[in-house]
Amino acid sequence: MDDHDPHANRPFALDEAEKERRLAAVKARLTIDTPPPPRSASRSGGGWFLPALFWTALIVLGTLLAGHWLGGRGDTTPSVRTDGSLSLRLGPGGRYEVAGSVAGQPTRFIVDTGASLTSIPKALGDRIGIRECPAIGFDLSQADQPGCCRRETFHTANGSTEGCVARVPLLRFGPFEVRHAQVAVMPAIGDRALLGMNVLKHFSLLHAGAELSISAAQRP
Numbered sequence: 001m002d003d004h005d006p007h008a009n010r011p012f013a014l015d016e017a018e019k020e021r022r023l024a025a026v027k028a029r030l031t032i033d034t035p036p037p038p039r040s041a042s043r044s045g046g047g048w049f050l051p052a053l054f055w056t057a058l059i060v061l062g063t064l065l066a067g068h069w070l071g072g073r074g075d076t077t078p079s080v081r082t083d084g085s086l087s088l089r090l091g092p093g094g095r096y097e098v099a100g101s102v103a104g105q106p107t108r109f110i111v112d113t114g115a116s117l118t119s120i121p122k123a124l125g126d127r128i129g130i131r132e133c134p135a136i137g138f139d140l141s142q143a144d145q146p147g148c149c150r151r152e153t154f155h156t157a158n159g160s161t162e163g164c165v166a167r168v169p170l171l172r173f174g175p176f177e178v179r180h181a182q183v184a185v186m187p188a189i190g191d192r193a194l195l196g197m198n199v200l201k202h203f204s205l206l207h208a209g210a211e212l213s214i215s216a217a218q219r220p
Contacts (some may be wrong), residue, residue, distance in 0.1 A: 085215035086174040100173030103128040115196035125185035
């Protein structure tokens with residue numbers, strides 16, 4: 001029996017499918033996981049741009065709104081119209097203020113429609129020369145002089161306080177004047193006088209938004 005294999009000298013061959021499989025396996029072993037490239041400096045540093053843009057826009061918007069608000073309320077200088085009326089604009093703290101004088105001494109008034117009596121600081125009363133009335137007697141001051149001051153107790157929202165009431169020869173505010181007006185001399189009302197209804201009742205008051213117009217009352 002001839003044990004020689006007739007196929008022994010035939011060259012070794014793989015079919016195409018096997019070649020593709022083995023080639024794919026070799027490629028898989030040679031593949032190296034490559035880390036992603038680092039982010040460029042321009043991208044990594046750009047994270048601040050959007051927040052900065054947001055805050056810049058917010059600041060600009062706030063500035064514009066503040067300018068608009070102040071434009072409507074910032075100028076509180078009183079003005080006298082051609083018809084002789086006094087125009088006041090609402091100022092800080094929601095108050096109307098106007099320059100004036102009491103017995104020739106300059107002061108600033110806060111218009112207080114809730115006060116029945118005009119009040120002045122004691123320091124202003126001292127400059128005017130207001131003195132306390134004697135315990136018994138009459139006010140003998142001349143018409144062009146401040147009257148003596150009679151002691152009174154005033155009841156306010158903050159409690160009771162002591163003061164006195166006197167007559168002043170002349171009170172002025174804006175283009176207006178009132179003669180022989182009574183004023184309360186108060187020890188603790190700050191450096192502003194309060195223009196109360198005993199003076200304001202002689203005038204016509206008209207509110208329109210943030211503006212107060214004061215004009216001479218129409219006589220029948």
